[in-house]
Amino acid sequence: MNSFLKLEILVATLFVAGCTSQQSTHESLNGVLWSQTSVEYKVAAIQSFTAARSSVEIALNDTSWSAALEQTEEYQNLPPAVIVDVDETVLDNSPFQARLVNRGIGYDPVLWEAWVNESTANAIPGAKEFVVFLKEKNVKIFYVTNRVLENPTVRNIKQVLDPQVSAEDVLCKNEKPGWGSDKASRRKEIAQNYRIILLVGDNYSDFHFLGKVGPEERIKKAKIHQEYWGSKWIIVSNPSYGNWEESLYDYNYSMPYKNKLKAKYEHLKN
Ligand SMILES: [Mg+2]
Secondary structure, three states, X not given: OOHHHHHHHXXXXXXXHHHHOOOOOOOOHHHXXXXXXXXXXXXXXXXXXXXXXXXXXXXHOOOOOOOOOOOOOOOOOOOEEEEEOOEOOXXXXXXXXXXXXXHOOOOOHHHHHHHXXXXXXXXXXXXXXXXXXXXXXXXXXXXXXXXXXXXXHHHHXXXXXXXXXXXXXXXXXXXXXXXXXXXXXXXXXXXXXXXXXXXXXXXXXXXXXXXOOOHHHHHHHHHHHOOOEOOOEEEOOOOOOOHHHHXXXXXXXXXXXXXXXXXXXXXXXX
């Protein structure tokens, strides 16, 4: 056997070995591990809440400051309030995401409901301290969430974030007629009695509803309000899920998994 043929066999063997030893994985593995194990995630979350505190300090000294696009009536003399989203903003659902990774499955509404009913989510790093700070400053906190199970959500928030929270402070999706996925109607209601000084969320629709548009259009539409970013609107990182991910397959939730994956690969920029 000549050396060239030997080399060819070696390369072919390595290729086959490489293919057969390849482990199956899950799209969310790195995102969930980043949230659960990295100091970078922890620091990024704390940074978000540090920025949030600075904004609150400024806003309390400036009664013309409002963070809600829905705040259109006279508001200067209303008491201040902050609106926070719940999931991946103040409550950490990464153990639920980890379950999906371990089972090799995508989002599952039955498992989600079971997780919410457990009420065992921990606080996002920096969130509890932010809530304490707001209480000290006499700033009202509203939890505006697209969860629909209010009782276990209130229970969980009470345990890890806000011992004084009541059901009136947690505004769930569909709790009242007209309270859909777009949180604008809930902000509008809060704006009648409070000056909304800050919005905190992990998904752009926690600030302004962009609709079911593609990733490029999301970025283009969001630029209209760029003066809000980082001052009146504070983002907490969420690498695991969100409208950003759904936009990659046109929000076609029932699409078979392999088609979703194909659509995602098509968005890669090489
Ligand atoms: Mg969220």
